[in-house]
Structure formats: structure tokens, C-alpha cells
Amino acid sequence: MTTCDQSHEEAINEYAGNWKRFDCFIWDRMEELTDADNWAIIYTHHRDSRLLDLSNAAVIERELTPYSEADDADVVFESHNHWAVGHIDGFSIRVIRHGQITDAFKTYLDLQERKDTYPILDEEDYSAREMEATMENLTDAxxxxxxxxxLPEGWEDEVFCWLSDNNPSAIENRDDQGGYLDENELREAFDNLHFVATT
Structure with a gap:
């Protein structure tokens, strides 16, 4: 019988030892742990994850990092190979220690509750990723x-600003991968910015 808070009982039952229910899964760290059944493995993102998952994963990592720094840490960040997505990343977390829910797991549950209320854990981080992806897509396009x-030096910023003022839909986030422009939208921006045509 544990002394865990009753409000966490369902989460404890769901997560503690969850890795034992994974199909075709071998966890190397299992041999290192004397209380492996008290640990959960939680994945946050993979090779092809989109901006929201990457942003939330970064916030979760930031919030859980303090629990990963002790000698007998309650959080270990992990990356596992996966046949479909190349790799899948997240962490293992000790759910119960000495019959009590760990602070690390409480922090994770708080983050999940925040995500259930509103899907973006950090608007500033997510917006920065949107902007970065849009600028990369602009260069690719x-x-x-x-x-x-x-094209003059710094043309990317000029085009982005012009589109933001005159055609904002062109740089709207699409499929959670940033804004992506077509050639006509680029030509319109180039012409209005008086970039010199070479042909």
C-alpha cells in the first residue's frame, strides 16, 4: 500500500511500468534499475514531428531537466530507434519512489494538464519556431x-515584412510546418519591392 495522493492514483496506474505493455520493445535501462516497475517511458517527438510537438517537447525537457541532474535522477532523457520514424525521443521518469509519487512525475502531470487546457505550452517558443520554419521555407521556395x-542581401527579411503587411495569408502556418509561398506570391513581393529582374 502506497502513501500516494488519491488524486494521482489513476495516473500512477496508467504510467508506472507502462513500458512493459509496448510491443516489440526492449529497454536497455531495465537491467540497471532495481525499481523498473516504478518507471514510465514517455515519448514527446520523433524525426518527422511538426512544430507544435517540437515546441512542447522542448518545454517539457526544460521543466524536467532539474530532475535529471542528481546521481540517482528521477528523469533520464532517451532516444530510441524506431523502424517507422527513424528515432523517437522522450524520457523515462520515476513515477513512485519509496511509496510516494515523485516531484518529477507531478511536474509532468501538471504539464499534461496545461496541455489539455491549451495545446501550446509556450507561445513564445512556438511562435519563434513558426517564424524560423517560414524563413527556411522562404529560402527553399x-x-x-x-x-x-x-536579390539584395537580406532579401528574406524584406520579403517577409512586405508579405506580412500586404499578403499575410502567404506566410500563415500551414500544416504546422510554417508558412510556405508559391512562385506567384514571391514574384509579387519581388516586383513590389523593386528587385531587379535579370531576365
Whole structure:
């Protein structure tokens, strides 16, 4: 019989030892632990994850890092190979220690509760990722046009600002992968910014 808070009992039953229910799974750390049944493995993202999952995973890692730094830590960040997605990343977390729920697991449950209320754990982090992805997509999208215009240094920022003011839908986040422009939208921005055509 544990002394765990009754409000956490369902979560404890769901998570503690969850890795034993995974199909075709071998956990190397199991041999190192004397209380492996008290641990859970939680995955947050994989190779092909989109912006929201990556952002939330970064927040979860940031919040759980203090619990990973002791000699007998309650959190260990892990990356596992997976046949479908190359790798899948997350952490193992001790749910129960000496019959009591760990602070690490309480922190994780609090983060999950926040996510259930609103899916973005950190708006600033998510917005920064949207912006970065959009700028990368902008650079990728211009490859067919780069020989048609003499693009000045820093053209990316100029185009982004012009689109933000004049055609914001062109840079809206699509499929949680940032904004992605087509050639017509780029040409419109280039022409209005008076970039010199070379052809």
C-alpha cells in the first residue's frame, strides 16, 4: 500500500511500468534499475514531428531537466530507434519512489494538464519556431526564381515584412510546418519591392 495522493492514483496506474505493455520493445535501462516497475517511458517527438510537438517537447525537457541532474535522477532523457520514424525521443521518469509519487512525475502531470487546457505550452517558443520554419521555407521556395532576379542581401527579411503587411495569408502556418509561398506570391513581393529582374 502506497502513501500516494488519491488524486494521482489513476495516473500512477496508467504510467508506472507502462513500458512493459509496448510491443516489440526492449529497454536497455531495465537491467540497471532495481525499481523498473516504478518507471514510465514517455515519448514527446520523433524525426518527422511538426512544430507544435517540437515546441512542447522542448518545454517539457526544460521543466524536467532539474530532475535529471542528481546521481540517482528521477528523469533520464532517451532516444530510441524506431523502424517507422527513424528515432523517437522522450524520457523515462520515476513515477513512485519509496511509496510516494515523485516531484518529477507531478511536474509532468501538471504539464499534461496545461496541455489539455491549451495545446501550446509556450507561445513564445512556438511562435519563434513558426517564424524560423517560414524563413527556411522562404529560402527553399526561391530556388526556381533566384536566377530571374538580382536579390539584395537580406532579401528574406524584406520579403517577409512586405508579405506580412500586404499578403499575410502567404506566410500563415500551414500544416504546422510554417508558412510556405508559391512562385506567384514571391514574384509579387519581388516586383513590389523593386528587385531587379535579370531576365
Amino acid at each position: 526561391v530556388w526556381r526564381l533566384k536566377d530571374e532576379y538580382d
